[in-house]
Amino acid sequence: MAREPASRPIYVSDLMVLVAATAAGLAAGKVYLWHLARLGWNPQTEARFAGLGLVPFVGCWSLALVALRFRSPRPRLRDALRHPGTLAVVVACATVALRLAVLLAASRIAAGWRGLASPWWVASLRELAALGGLAVLTSWFVLAVAGRRRRARDWIDRLGLAAGLGWVALLALRGWIDFGP
Numbered sequence: 001m002a003r004e005p006a007s008r009p010i011y012v013s014d015l016m017v018l019v020a021a022t023a024a025g026l027a028a029g030k031v032y033l034w035h036l037a038r039l040g041w042n043p044q045t046e047a048r049f050a051g052l053g054l055v056p057f058v059g060c061w062s063l064a065l066v067a068l069r070f071r072s073p074r075p076r077l078r079d080a081l082r083h084p085g086t087l088a089v090v091v092a093c094a095t096v097a098l099r100l101a102v103l104l105a106a107s108r109i110a111a112g113w114r115g116l117a118s119p120w121w122v123a124s125l126r127e128l129a130a131l132g133g134l135a136v137l138t139s140w141f142v143l144a145v146a147g148r149r150r151r152a153r154d155w156i157d158r159l160g161l162a163a164g165l166g167w168v169a170l171l172a173l174r175g176w177i178d179f180g181p
Contacts, residue, residue, distance in 0.1 A: 007154030008073055021064035025057030032056065032125060048180065051173045055125045058166040059096055059132070062089040065160050075152075083152040085160025087143060088136045092167050095135040096128050126174055133171020136164045 032053045041049065069086050080086045103124050143149045151157075 007152070008071075008156065010155060014068055014071075017064050017068060018061070021060040022057070025054075025060035028056030028060070029053035048173065048177050052125045052129060052170070052177075054166070055129050055132075055170060058163055058170060059093070059128075061159070062092050062096075062132075062163045062167075065089045065156060065163060066093055069156050069160070079150070082143070082148050082150040083157045083160070084140055084143060084149060085152065085157035085162075085164060087139050087160075088164025088167065089160045091135045091139040092132040092164070095131050099124075099128060099131055126177060129167075129170035130174045132167040133169075133174070136167045137171070140164070 030053075032055075033050065036049060065085075066089050069080060069089070074080065075083075081090065
């Protein structure tokens with residue numbers, strides 16, 4: 001059995017990528033809250049909808065962690081996808097990107113480029129939260145059942161686990177929004 005390579009140290013460029021992902025995610029979340037306010041959202045009665053503003057934040061962090069995982073030095077792709085944190089962010093990014101592409105194409109066909117200015121994506125964030133969380137839970141379940149799980153001991157996989165748990169928490173928030181009081 002081959003020994004895992006030593007974990008990659010944190011470089012200043014890694015921190016810059018994470019800061020940029022944080023800024024992009026928070027900016028997109030702010031736009032989401034602005035659209036909610038424009039649609040007549042009342043924060044006192046519908047506070048749980050504000051939590052969906054974290055979907056862009058978790059998405060940006062997931063995308064940044066995918067980019068950081070595949071920077072040099074990196075494990076082989078086969079080994080990297082056995083790490084639960086790496087698998088969580090890869091699967092969540094792929095699922096959300098595929099759904100966003102379908103939504104953008106449908107919006108473009110239905111309303112032209114004016115459809116992109118409408119707050120269609122405010123409603124779609126609920127769906128993206130559920131899809132990302134379900135994708136992460138499913139991938140972790142398959143990894144556990146197959147017995148292929150290998151815990152990486154580096155900071156990228158631990159942040160990937162945190163991002164995966166963020167997607168699962170957003171799935172729970174989606175359930176609370178849809179089925180809560």
